Amino acid sequence: MSDQIKSVRGMPAILPGEVKKWQFVEAVAKNVLHAYSYNEIRTPVVERSELFQRTIGENTDIVAKEMYTFIDRNDQSLSLRPEATAGIIRAGIDQGFFYNQTQKLWSIGPMYRYERPQKGRYRQFHQINMEAFGFPGPDIDFEMILLTGRIWKALNLSPLQLELNSLGSPESRKEYKRQLQDYFHDHQKELDEDSLRRLDRNPLRILDSKNPDLQEIIESAPKMVDFLDQESNEHFEELMAMLQDHAIEYSLNTRLVRGLDYYTRTVFEWTTDQLGAQATVCGGGRYDALVAELGGKPTSAIGCAIGLERLIELVDVSGQNEQNNPSKIYIVAVGSKAEGERFLLAEELRDAYPNLSIEMNLNGGHFKQQFKRADKAGADIALILGDDEISKQTVGVKPMRSEGHQETVDRKELLSIIDQFL
Numbered sequence: 001m002s003d004q005i006k007s008v009r010g011m012p013a014i015l016p017g018e019v020k021k022w023q024f025v026e027a028v029a030k031n032v033l034h035a036y037s038y039n040e041i042r043t044p045v046v047e048r049s050e051l052f053q054r055t056i057g058e059n060t061d062i063v064a065k066e067m068y069t070f071i072d073r074n075d076q077s078l079s080l081r082p083e084a085t086a087g088i089i090r091a092g093i094d095q096g097f098f099y100n101q102t103q104k105l106w107s108i109g110p111m112y113r114y115e116r117p118q119k120g121r122y123r124q125f126h127q128i129n130m131e132a133f134g135f136p137g138p139d140i141d142f143e144m145i146l147l148t149g150r151i152w153k154a155l156n157l158s159p160l161q162l163e164l165n166s167l168g169s170p171e172s173r174k175e176y177k178r179q180l181q182d183y184f185h186d187h188q189k190e191l192d193e194d195s196l197r198r199l200d201r202n203p204l205r206i207l208d209s210k211n212p213d214l215q216e217i218i219e220s221a222p223k224m225v226d227f228l229d230q231e232s233n234e235h236f237e238e239l240m241a242m243l244q245d246h247a248i249e250y251s252l253n254t255r256l257v258r259g260l261d262y263y264t265r266t267v268f269e270w271t272t273d274q275l276g277a278q279a280t281v282c283g284g285g286r287y288d289a290l291v292a293e294l295g296g297k298p299t300s301a302i303g304c305a306i307g308l309e310r311l312i313e314l315v316d317v318s319g320q321n322e323q324n325n326p327s328k329i330y331i332v333a334v335g336s337k338a339e340g341e342r343f344l345l346a347e348e349l350r351d352a353y354p355n356l357s358i359e360m361n362l363n364g365g366h367f368k369q370q371f372k373r374a375d376k377a378g379a380d381i382a383l384i385l386g387d388d389e390i391s392k393q394t395v396g397v398k399p400m401r402s403e404g405h406q407e408t409v410d411r412k413e414l415l416s417i418i419d420q421f422l
């Protein structure tokens with residue numbers, strides 16, 4: 001026998017038992033997105049590598065170290081998407097659906113990053129993504145915070161913390177970057193290897209460092225909020241005023257810079273203290289310059305992505321993941337005539353009750369074995385077909401989850417009897 005083939009590290013399957021939880025969480029999120037007038041978009045999992053290099057940024061960890069990149073048969077460099085935003089913008093420019101209009105789009109699907117796998121961090125993971133195009137004001141920033149907050153509420157999560165920062169305009173950020181570089185150059189001797197590597201290319205990411213030895217230097221570093229251009233500053237002030245007016249708690253985190261280069265102005269993250277190191281459940285912000293940088297007309301934009309593995313872990317923790325299973329009917333059939341009849345009965349039930357799960361015994365077996373299988377399958381009702389029932393045009397009905405006894409009913413009355421059970 002050949003060796004067993006292992007899964008790819010960091011890419012676990014989601015098994016049937018867990019999928020129910022996923023479907024429940026996805027359904028809640030989709031309802032909320034619908035309530036805020038977002039439309040679904042589905043973009044490819046594979047894009048040209050250049051798209052991610054130009055959007056997420058060459059010097060980010062994602063592009064420099066984590067992409068799954070390959071050359072296709074036509075010598076093109078392609079990558080599995082590490083995030084959804086770039087592909088959505090690419091599709092929007094291709095199809096011209098940003099021009100002179102607003103768009104609210106959401107999508108869901110797997111993303112790929114070659115990260116060090118651990119709890120809450122995988123190489124294939126899933127995001128629900130939302131993007132709003134053509135809304136320059138802070139009202140959409142606020143609405144997106146309300147939307148995500150409503151998802152947490154609908155899932156009955158214990159409160160998440162909202163962290164907020166502004167990264168200003170590309171120009172004001174450039175000036176900030178220079179100041180930050182000067183500051184960290186002055187402290188070069190105290191920096192660790194990681195930070196030294198980031199110093200020239202991506203000094204903002206030093207602010208993200210978790211190294212305890214660096215915390216004091218980072219705390220005293222110049223802050224982006226002090227470098228904001230006037231318009232960005234007004235935008236940010238207005239957003240904070242809206243949050244305060246609606247009594248939505250947030251904390252200003254001047255070290256929040258995000259791991260992708262495309263952000264301008266508002267950035268935000270929802271974090272939790274219940275997931276250990278991988279604390280960010282949702283992150284995003286504005287990227288007002290990106291559509292034009294990719295060749296589209298200047299288009300204001302904001303978006304965020306929810307990490308589904310992390311969100312689902314939280315729903316688990318709060319102990320209310322269970323969606324009510326649709327009821328299940330299991331058909332027990334013994335004897336050659338009954339085995340023929342079971343298909344007719346099953347199809348008739350599937351016509352009559354499209355929302356029920358109808359399972360019939362396969363693999364043969366005697367009555368006792370089949371009842372055991374019905375029980376294991378979680379059936380609410382077992383329907384019994386044997387030689388006797390076939391000859392008398394009846395069906396046995398046995399409640400599996402309640403005390404009731406087995407009855408024999410006329411085949412013609414079966415549906416009305418099942419109705420009574422439901």
Ligand code: HAM
Nearest residue numbers: 083085120121122125280281282283284303304305307
């Ligand atoms: P991100 O911060 O890279 O942003 O990812 C968003 C969320 O995806 C994270 O907060 C986390 O919950 C989840 N996530 C990221 N990497 C992993 C991983 N390796 N394993 C499990 N979960 C993970 C973006 O991707 C941006 N595209 C968000 C955005 C949309 N900004 C504007 N529009």
